[in-house]
Amino acid sequence: MGAAPVLGCIFGCMLVQGVIDTYLLHEDQKFNDVIPSDQRATLISVDSMVYSLLMIPASPLVGAVGDTFGQAGAGLAVLGVLVALTGTAALGRKTRAS
Numbered sequence: 001m002g003a004a005p006v007l008g009c010i011f012g013c014m015l016v017q018g019v020i021d022t023y024l025l026h027e028d029q030k031f032n033d034v035i036p037s038d039q040r041a042t043l044i045s046v047d048s049m050v051y052s053l054l055m056i057p058a059s060p061l062v063g064a065v066g067d068t069f070g071q072a073g074a075g076l077a078v079l080g081v082l083v084a085l086t087g088t089a090a091l092g093r094k095t096r097a098s
Helices: 004-034 037-069 072-097
Strands: none
Touching: 037 072
């Protein structure tokens, strides 16, 4: 009886990940069509480097928030909110520029 919500959560996570993967595959295809291969390698390297630089402060932040609230997922929730706010701000900037 208590495992019933877990199955729904697992299915929901699988559904969301499938949608995200499909979208990213589509975006990668568009990216490959627009940018020549020699420039693409440089952009992918820069993307990986930026991700690594952002994770340096994000990892201890997530851990500290989790320790503060006593829940491991609290830091991830805060990080998710920050990502959502950043995406919303970027989307708002994009719509104003159009």
